Amino acid sequence: MGITEKISEIEKEISRTQKNKATEYHLGLLKAKLAKYRVQLLEPTKSGGAKGDGFDVMKSGDARVALIGFPSVGKSTLLNKLTKTHSEAGAYEFTTLTCIPGKIEHNGANIQLLDLPGIIEGAAQGRGRQVIAVARTADLVLMMLDATKSGQQRTLLERELEAVGIRLNTDKPNVYFKVKKGGGIAFNSTMKLTHLNEKMVYHILHDYKIFNAEVLVRQDITVDEFIDVVLGNRKYIKCLYCYNKIDSISIEELDHLAREPNSIAISCEMDLNLDYLVDQIWRNLNLLRVYTKKRGEYPDFDGGLIVRKGSTVEHVCHAVHRSLVDEFRYALVWGISAKHNPQRVGLSHIIENEDVIQVVKKK
């Protein structure tokens, strides 16, 4: 039996099995097995797969956004509108055969937007593996959906990404997990767990042939989340749901879509809401723009540096020049992060968007 058949067998058994106390362990083990086979499926094959289909896309710019959607939802049209790369849009399916990178420039940041070929059911095999590998490196997933079609397309894509270890809009479970050389399994939790217990944890770990480990659960996680922790190769990525073709739906339908969390309703063809979309992409990438200035001069508000949220003065120094940290004495900061303007700070000071920084070097 091939891996794909084994996977579908287990999936069938899970859906057949009733969910109750008595079947809890059985289900937990099935899920662990399923996750194991899926990982095997995604591991690179010896032949290395087909190369040169536009897939070895270098990560360029400040952030990377993966555009995912079924054929003909308007991905190529969007890419043409937002970026300088041109991709051929057609009134037929499957125009996007290779992965086309485009660049959006917004607030001084270069955002790489990748038009990934439609992930279809079962894409975890063959070519889809490359698509997934690229999607896993993204800082944000932009899931493009056709507003005129049913919500099922979203469920299918979510399930597809879920199956390949991409977790959308959730945080990494708060669990300390460490495999040890000896001492058996030490299980502890800091709160009451409603989905998981010690016996289940033992069973799952044994199934993965882990007999010595330290587990400290700090959150009421599910069995699936625990399996994610054990496998350790999950990607937690923010996802924006972008509903296109709103020119073809009613106001009531639009109202409904626009109220869903993380959703943006647009029309590529009629240029509706595209600026808002770019703005939301920027916001959800958690990027900051800061400006540097020299003593006695005005800051350069046209330039600026792009860094991630949570960056410190040290990160900014690295972005300016490698040797700046060695020469650093202190910095003066103006803006939101400063208690007073300017505030004298050290390397560990956390900066905020639109801050102005002046580095004072050692004599």
Ligand SMILES: Nc1nc2c(ncn2[C@@H]2O[C@H](COP(=O)(O)OP(=O)(O)OP(=O)(O)O)[C@@H](O)[C@H]2O)c(=O)[nH]1
């Ligand atoms: N009504 C309407 N049609 C649109 C809109 N955006 C795109 N389309 C149409 O949808 C069709 C598909 O657009 P594409 O951009 O080729 O879609 P795609 O997702 O890139 O498709 P593949 O390359 O096959 O994956 C084209 O006929 C577009 O004219 C829109 O906002 N409203």
